[in-house]
Amino acid sequence: MSRIGTIARRSFLVGGLVVAGGVAFGTYTVRKPHANPLKPAPKGSAALTPYVRIDAEGVTLITPRADKGQGVYHVQAALIAEELDVALEDVRIDPGPPAPAYWNTALAAEASEFLVPAQGAMRSMTEGAFNGVMKVMGMQITGGSTTVADGFDKLRAAGASARETLKLAAARRSGADVTSLRTENGAVVLPDGSRLAYTDLATDLQDIEVVQDVPLRAPEDWRYIGHEMQRLDIVAKSTGTQRYGIDAEIPGMVHATVLLNPAQGGAREDFDAAEALKMRGVTDIVPITGGLGIVADNTWRAFQAARAIRADWGPPAYPLEQEDHWAALSASFTEEALDSRKRDDGDVTAALAETTPVEAEYRAPYLAHAPLEPISAVVKIDAQGAEVWTGTQIPRFVQNNVARLAGIDPDQVRLHVAMMGGSFGHRLEDEVVKHATEIALQMPGTPVKLTYSREEDMIHDFPRAIAMARLKGSVRDGRVEAMDLGIAQPSVMASQMGRQGLSAPGPDSQIVAGAFEQPFALPHQRISGYRTEGLAPVSSWRSVGASANGFFYNAALDELIHAAGTDPFEERLRLASDPLARAVLEAVGEMSDWSGPAPRPGVGRGVAFVKSFGVPTAEVIEVEDSEDGLRLTRAWIAAEVGRVIDPVNFENLCQGGMIWALGHAMNCEVTFSGGVAGPDNYYAHSGMRIWQAPEIAVRGLENGDRVLGIGEPPVPPAAPALAGAIFAATGTRLREMPFEKFVRFA
Amino acid sequence: MKLTVNGTEHEVDVEDDMPLLWVLRDELDIKGVKYGCGIAQCGACTVHLDGVAVRSCQIPAGSLAGSEVTTIEGLGTPEALHALQAAWIDHQVAQCGYCQSGQIMQAADLLSQVPEPTDADIDDFMGGNLCRCGTYVRIRAAIHSAALKMKEA
Numbered sequence: 001m002s003r004i005g006t007i008a009r010r011s012f013l014v015g016g017l018v019v020a021g022g023v024a025f026g027t028y029t030v031r032k033p034h035a036n037p038l039k040p041a042p043k044g045s046a047a048l049t050p051y052v053r054i055d056a057e058g059v060t061l062i063t064p065r066a067d068k069g070q071g072v073y074h075v076q077a078a079l080i081a082e083e084l085d086v087a088l089e090d091v092r093i094d095p096g097p098p099a100p101a102y103w104n105t106a107l108a109a110e111a112s113e114f115l116v117p118a119q120g121a122m123r124s125m126t127e128g129a130f131n132g133v134m135k136v137m138g139m140q141i142t143g144g145s146t147t148v149a150d151g152f153d154k155l156r157a158a159g160a161s162a163r164e165t166l167k168l169a170a171a172r173r174s175g176a177d178v179t180s181l182r183t184e185n186g187a188v189v190l191p192d193g194s195r196l197a198y199t200d201l202a203t204d205l206q207d208i209e210v211v212q213d214v215p216l217r218a219p220e221d222w223r224y225i226g227h228e229m230q231r232l233d234i235v236a237k238s239t240g241t242q243r244y245g246i247d248a249e250i251p252g253m254v255h256a257t258v259l260l261n262p263a264q265g266g267a268r269e270d271f272d273a274a275e276a277l278k279m280r281g282v283t284d285i286v287p288i289t290g291g292l293g294i295v296a297d298n299t300w301r302a303f304q305a306a307r308a309i310r311a312d313w314g315p316p317a318y319p320l321e322q323e324d325h326w327a328a329l330s331a332s333f334t335e336e337a338l339d340s341r342k343r344d345d346g347d348v349t350a351a352l353a354e355t356t357p358v359e360a361e362y363r364a365p366y367l368a369h370a371p372l373e374p375i376s377a378v379v380k381i382d383a384q385g386a387e388v389w390t391g392t393q394i395p396r397f398v399q400n401n402v403a404r405l406a407g408i409d410p411d412q413v414r415l416h417v418a419m420m421g422g423s424f425g426h427r428l429e430d431e432v433v434k435h436a437t438e439i440a441l442q443m444p445g446t447p448v449k450l451t452y453s454r455e456e457d458m459i460h461d462f463p464r465a466i467a468m469a470r471l472k473g474s475v476r477d478g479r480v481e482a483m484d485l486g487i488a489q490p491s492v493m494a495s496q497m498g499r500q501g502l503s504a505p506g507p508d509s510q511i512v513a514g515a516f517e518q519p520f521a522l523p524h525q526r527i528s529g530y531r532t533e534g535l536a537p538v539s540s541w542r543s544v545g546a547s548a549n550g551f552f553y554n555a556a557l558d559e560l561i562h563a564a565g566t567d568p569f570e571e572r573l574r575l576a577s578d579p580l581a582r583a584v585l586e587a588v589g590e591m592s593d594w595s596g597p598a599p600r601p602g603v604g605r606g607v608a609f610v611k612s613f614g615v616p617t618a619e620v621i622e623v624e625d626s627e628d629g630l631r632l633t634r635a636w637i638a639a640e641v642g643r644v645i646d647p648v649n650f651e652n653l654c655q656g657g658m659i660w661a662l663g664h665a666m667n668c669e670v671t672f673s674g675g676v677a678g679p680d681n682y683y684a685h686s687g688m689r690i691w692q693a694p695e696i697a698v699r700g701l702e703n704g705d706r707v708l709g710i711g712e713p714p715v716p717p718a719a720p721a722l723a724g725a726i727f728a729a730t731g732t733r734l735r736e737m738p739f740e741k742f743v744r745f746a
Numbered sequence: 747m748k749l750t751v752n753g754t755e756h757e758v759d760v761e762d763d764m765p766l767l768w769v770l771r772d773e774l775d776i777k778g779v780k781y782g783c784g785i786a787q788c789g790a791c792t793v794h795l796d797g798v799a800v801r802s803c804q805i806p807a808g809s810l811a812g813s814e815v816t817t818i819e820g821l822g823t824p825e826a827l828h829a830l831q832a833a834w835i836d837h838q839v840a841q842c843g844y845c846q847s848g849q850i851m852q853a854a855d856l857l858s859q860v861p862e863p864t865d866a867d868i869d870d871f872m873g874g875n876l877c878r879c880g881t882y883v884r885i886r887a888a889i890h891s892a893a894l895k896m897k898e899a
Binding site (some may be wrong): 069230233234235236241243246247249255299370373421424451453454649652657658663681682686688695696 | 771772775779780819835841872879883
């Protein structure tokens with residue numbers, strides 16, 4: 001039984017903003033006091049984040065969260081349309097501030113409030129030091145895990161207020177009583193059945209006070225939410241007509257690429273570009289930070305010219321060879337490197353002293369994001385300011401960084417956010433925009449389209465953090481008794497924030513996310529995070545810390561459950577301390593008809609559970625040990641999200657998240673050699689191919705009272721569930737990813 | 747040189763070794779064909795050359811005299827969908843969608859050779875088309891659907 005109806009309305013006010021020819025409706029966010037009294041917020045300061053614009057040209061739904069493939073433009077539009085009574089196919093969708101009227105810093109901050117934490121990686125940061133950083137920047141974040149829930153209410157409230165205000169305008173114009181009016185498909189319907197289109201009422205709205213506190217519709221009246229919908233971008237994406245950032249065509253633009261120090265962050269020293277400059281179509285080769293920008297009249301010609309340049313490069317600030325990265329992790333399990341001990345239940349030390357503990361070490365490699373669309377940006381700089389076209393998850397940072405490099409004000413940077421061909425966290429970085437800006441500054445007035453080659457994209461990706469975990473645990477009387485899990489990795493938040501010129505004080509919860517907060521009631525449980533310094537720069541990768549830690553935690557649990565001689569599913573269910581967690585475990589058990597880890601000879605099953613981004617998620621994977629190698633035959637996933645907004649998109653994201661995680665666990669790793677990350681293309685590190693993809697059954701549970709996103713939670717449980725299945729099928733216990741180093745896949 | 751794309755003849759002035767991919771994208775502004783890897787490892791740039799699926803990043807412009815190139819734009823349009831595009835819409839295959847032009851062009855060649863493919867046929871023929879979002883389960887379902895529709899038609 002859903003408890004959505006009981007979600008408390010959060011404190012926000014719907015407002016209107018007069019724009020050319022009409023009105024924009026949105027929510028005010030009243031700033032709450034800063035935690036730091038030395039930096040108080042201005043009293044009563046507020047800004048409007050518009051979600052609906054109605055003018056004579058039409059109804060525009062403004063969907064400020066960036067879409068990198070997860071369908072959020074569509075989901076946001078559906079939430080507004082649910083109350084506004086417009087047909088999704090009749091309205092326009094605009095991903096960003098749609099007019100200069102909105103283009104001010106206060107608005108950008110408020111748009112970012114919705115935007116930044118909505119991305120999973122950034123959202124999760126709010127639990128840690130990042131929250132403080134964002135407050136100092138004036139980008140108030142009200143609490144990461146409630147952001148989607150806030151959006152769920154805010155967008156519908158904006159739609160509802162707009163609808164009721166339109167009815168008021170129609171009543172005033174027609175003389176009819178407002179209670180006799182109804183709305184339907186973009187029009188107010190009068191008692192005599194005649195219709196006043198929203199667009200016709202646009203100018204009437206300008207002097208009407210926005211109707212507040214409109215009760216939101218009950219779930220049984222929903223037309224969109226919870227029903228199968230056709231994604232708004234699905235026709236374009238099935239016909240080759242969707243334009244992405246890399247497809248930008250700006251009049252007068254030139255095509256550029258970069259040649260960067262292959263070691264991350266190293267300097268460019270001497271170079272010889274004489275041969276490259278002679279090549280057809282090559283017009284300029286210009287210095288940029290850590291490398292060169294190559295400008296030509298065609299992307300391929302720029303790529304070819306980059307290959308013809310010889311350059312000397314300075315060394316990076318991290319170890320040159322991979323074995324030294326592992327050695328640094330290995331040396332980090334010390335009191336000096338202790339970053340956090342967010343969980344310390346019972347008396348782990350005493351429990352382990354009574355027995356010979358089960359011990360194990362686990363490893364997770366660096367991983368590239370490698371979205372299929374290589375990163376790109378168009379930047380034009382002239383006397384008026386800068387204009388930027390790019391696919392990004394961090395528009396506010398992009399705006400500030402371009403402004404800083406160009407020596408102009410952020411509000412002189414006009415940013416157009418493009419559709420993204422995947423991200424997985426890659427577009428939480430903006431190096432490509434900085435490089436394009438550096439080139440554009442050297443050719444004023446010319447739009448410079450910078451496209452990274454696949455090789456530059458992968459070598460200069462900031463990878464998922466490498467990580468290592470060590471377990472000491474014990475069992476008693478056929479039950480898991482104690483777990484002492486230490487996790488060492490670099491701080492992704494410090495690295496990521498550092499590139500934006502920000503510090504990330506305090507412990508980094510991502511070092512232990514996916515482990516310390518798991519709802520399993522072991523009698524004795526201690527989770528320690530150790531921060532490894534001096535390694536390669538790293539970034540948020542789909543599900544961030546939980547991507548490795550979910551594996552460590554579940555693999556450790558499996559090891560202990562095996563030692564206890566119990567069933568991986570039954571023991572998890574017994575230990576699960578939270579009813580929502582129990583429900584997803586029970587669901588996946590029922591879906592997969594769990595009858596033990598080895599239902600028949602040669603077939604093994606594994607189960608894992610991870611709560612990440614607030615979403616309890618359980619998965620079961622089945623593998624068959626065939627002549628061709630291990631074959632993934634079937635998989636099941638159950639996740640608790642409070643409310644499934646679009647069942648089709650939900651299923652697709654769950655399937656995709658599992659496949660993403662499984663493919664990387666099977667065959668992906670980035671390693672450093674001579675300071676250079678590799679591989680540099682999909683001949684390796686491709687992730688899963690179609691022949692390896694199992695059938696995947698999905699179930700969304702709606703028991704919780706928070707509406708949460710599903711982009712990342714399917715990722716963390718997949719690798720440990722696969723490892724469990726392989727152990728059940730073959731007896732081989734996998735403690736390090738990628739698994740193909742130890743077993744053969746079909 | 748002359749180049750026929752989607753039934754229209756174009757005159758382009760490019761090096762013989764410029765890959766078809768970049769002729770299409772940067773010289774002719776045909777953007778349905780995508781750059782993913784440049785080394786035939788991802789399939790995002792798949793087009794038909796005289797009806798056969800090829801990786802356009804591997805086809806030098808100089809080899810194209812007299813050939814007919816078909817891109818996703820020539821297979822069908824939003825107003826006149828190919829059966830595969832209709833199935834891709836029905837199954838809502840795409841997430842980011844960046845690989846899907848290549849997936850559909852590869853699948854069109856599959857169905858022209860094997861009108862009623864099995865899962866194994868699909869896995870064999872589509873193995874070179876990478877989808878980083880992981881939409882493979884839906885790709886299989888959409889190909890089966892389109893095959894059925896084309897058989898009934």
